[in-house]
Amino acid sequence: MSASNDKFYEKKNDSTSEEFVKESREVRHIDNVVENVNAKLANPLAGLSRDQLIADASKFVHSHGLGHLEEEFQKGALIAQDPSAFESLPLLTDEDRNVLRREVTHKWDQPMTLYWLVIMCSLGAAVQGMDESVINGANLFFAPQFGIDPNSSSRNSWIFGLVNSAPYLCCGIIGCWLSAPLNKYFGRRGTIFIAATLSFLACIWQGLTNTWWHLFIARFVLGFGIGPKSATVPVYAAECTPPAIRGALVMMWQMWTAFGIMIGNVCDIAFFHVPDKPGITGLNWRLMLSSAGIPALVIMSQVWFCPESPRWLISKGRYDKAYESLLRLRHSPVQAARDLYYIHVLLEAEAEIMTGRNRFLELFTVPRNRRATLASLIVMFMQQFCGVNVIAYYSSNIFSQSGFTNLQSLIASWGFGMLNWLFAFPAVWTIDTFGRRNLLLTTFPLMAIFLLMTGFSFFIPDSAEKARLAVVSIGIYLFAMAYSPGEGPVPFTYSAEAFPLYVRDVGMSLATSVLWFFNFVVAITFPPLLKAFKPEGAFGWYAAWNVAGFVLILLFVPETKALSLEELDQGTSPP
Numbered sequence: 001m002s003a004s005n006d007k008f009y010e011k012k013n014d015s016t017s018e019e020f021v022k023e024s025r026e027v028r029h030i031d032n033v034v035e036n037v038n039a040k041l042a043n044p045l046a047g048l049s050r051d052q053l054i055a056d057a058s059k060f061v062h063s064h065g066l067g068h069l070e071e072e073f074q075k076g077a078l079i080a081q082d083p084s085a086f087e088s089l090p091l092l093t094d095e096d097r098n099v100l101r102r103e104v105t106h107k108w109d110q111p112m113t114l115y116w117l118v119i120m121c122s123l124g125a126a127v128q129g130m131d132e133s134v135i136n137g138a139n140l141f142f143a144p145q146f147g148i149d150p151n152s153s154s155r156n157s158w159i160f161g162l163v164n165s166a167p168y169l170c171c172g173i174i175g176c177w178l179s180a181p182l183n184k185y186f187g188r189r190g191t192i193f194i195a196a197t198l199s200f201l202a203c204i205w206q207g208l209t210n211t212w213w214h215l216f217i218a219r220f221v222l223g224f225g226i227g228p229k230s231a232t233v234p235v236y237a238a239e240c241t242p243p244a245i246r247g248a249l250v251m252m253w254q255m256w257t258a259f260g261i262m263i264g265n266v267c268d269i270a271f272f273h274v275p276d277k278p279g280i281t282g283l284n285w286r287l288m289l290s291s292a293g294i295p296a297l298v299i300m301s302q303v304w305f306c307p308e309s310p311r312w313l314i315s316k317g318r319y320d321k322a323y324e325s326l327l328r329l330r331h332s333p334v335q336a337a338r339d340l341y342y343i344h345v346l347l348e349a350e351a352e353i354m355t356g357r358n359r360f361l362e363l364f365t366v367p368r369n370r371r372a373t374l375a376s377l378i379v380m381f382m383q384q385f386c387g388v389n390v391i392a393y394y395s396s397n398i399f400s401q402s403g404f405t406n407l408q409s410l411i412a413s414w415g416f417g418m419l420n421w422l423f424a425f426p427a428v429w430t431i432d433t434f435g436r437r438n439l440l441l442t443t444f445p446l447m448a449i450f451l452l453m454t455g456f457s458f459f460i461p462d463s464a465e466k467a468r469l470a471v472v473s474i475g476i477y478l479f480a481m482a483y484s485p486g487e488g489p490v491p492f493t494y495s496a497e498a499f500p501l502y503v504r505d506v507g508m509s510l511a512t513s514v515l516w517f518f519n520f521v522v523a524i525t526f527p528p529l530l531k532a533f534k535p536e537g538a539f540g541w542y543a544a545w546n547v548a549g550f551v552l553i554l555l556f557v558p559e560t561k562a563l564s565l566e567e568l569d570q571g572t573s574p575p
Contacts, residue, residue: 044349045081053077064319076337099332107244113328117306122256124233129260130292136396137268138285140406145282146212150527157527165523166219167226172517175227182228188236188309196299199225203293207286231512239309254489255424262417267291268410311343359506375557376495376511382549383491384518387542388483390526402472403465416480423484436490437559443486448546450479455539
């Protein structure tokens with residue numbers, strides 16, 4: 001090699017080295033910016049003196065028409081800076097201290113208005129579950145009536161899957177993304193009311209259809225109710241509840257969705273024997289599909305009696321209404337002032353930080369956010385491809401193929417729904433003790449084993465039909481018992497805490513959209529998969545995905561239990 005070539009390669013290597021150093025500095029700069037963002041959002045009041053806090057609180061109340069509450073907000077600002085140090089604050093009265101002590105020692109002692117709001121949110125989750133499960137029983141009747149029996153041809157199996165999956169197609173591509181504009185203009189209650197109204201009308205519409213494509217359209221419109229509701233109700237509950245019980249309420253969404261699935265199965269059984277009336281063919285399946293609209297109607301009539309989200313009211317500059325809302329959701333004025341002032345300074349910090357930033361792009365360009373995005377999308381994707389919704393939507397068809405009668409199939413499906421709900425309760429305790437990652441790593445191998453058990457049971461010959469029925473049922477029930485405390489509640493809980501605060505709403509929208517899109521993929525592909533591969537191959541397919549899920553969790557999903565945002569930023573693991 002000539003000397004000139006040596007110089008060329010030296011220059012090239014120096015250039016490459018300089019570019020590498022420059023890129024490394026840029027990455028470190030971005031990480032430092034994100035760390036500063038998270039630190040500021042963790043508590044914007046940290047580091048301020050008491051005199052400064054009192055002065056800021058006084059300025060705040062006079063600039064927002066709350067001057068008559070100046071003393072309460074001065075107390076609230078001091079408490080918000082360090083909630084654990086209230087005993088040493090001289091401005092507080094003995095009554096204030098007693099209220100704050102009880103808040104710590106009796107965290108479930110909350111006003112009845114808050115519990116009414118929790119009931120409404122739980123009912124919203126139950127509506128979600130019913131929307132998903134009433135189709136299970138109706139599948140046995142509308143498919144032959146509309147000429148789309150999935151067992152008759154490959155074309156019909158795809159159409160049958162398309163009709164079943166229509167709401168989730170809408171959720172994945174449109175519904176979930178409507179949540180942000182609806183919330184912006186109509187508030188949390190308004191969005192829930194609109195979503196519940198659409199759910200109610202679409203459920204009734206389903207019961208009035210007479211062709212498969214008409215039923216597809218009605219169910220697609222149902223997705224406009226399911227999507228915004230699934231994205232708004234957990235946020236509404238989280239914004240109205242105290243931090244001490246907020247995590248448990250995130251868990252409640254999945255738990256009461258499972259309860260709704262069980263109630264949907266009950267409705268299928270209740271309407272099974274309803275006879276046709278003159279001029280009405282298939283009255284039973286029409287009542288099944290329409291029944292999911294009843295709890296939606298209850299939400300429509302009751303949601304306006306709950307207070308609006310204080311955070312949303314503050315974002316619109318309606319501080320007086322936000323304070324009134326918090327007074328209904330807390331026991332004392334000092335608690336309401338503390339929470340309102342803290343929400344205000346947090347929103348101010350967010351507004352300052354968000355100026356000129358593309359939060360969606362930063363989900364992928366910032367390493368801390370990219371790790372959270374990858375982990376959240378894995379757990380959301382696997383919630384669908386673990387196979388649970390195959391059973392939730394098509395268990396009546398699966399049990400029927402194994403040899404059950406139609407009614408026996410619906411009763412067996414109800415057993416799955418009941419176990420899915422009951423075994424979600426242990427996760428309330430284990431998710432914060434055993435850990436999110438450990439729950440997933442324990443339950444994914446079990447789900448794979450039980451799906452293989454269910455699939456292989458179809459090899460049992462017809463001469464031993466009772467044994468086949470028993471093994472199919474046991475396999476599906478054991479799968480439900482493994483799924484419910486693990487991959488059932490973990491995805492929503494994990495996604496809600498994995499993202500840094502400043503991109504959490506965008507991250508959750510993406511995660512929820514991915515969840516519903518792959519829900520659609522599972523729902524539309526299972527009937528043709530079942531026809532092509534038979535139950536043995538179909539269950540083996542999802543068992544293999546559970547093995548893949550175990551590997552993905554092991555490699556890319558870190559534990560978030562007991563970790564602060566700063567520890568998550570550094571990529572540390574719990575001890």
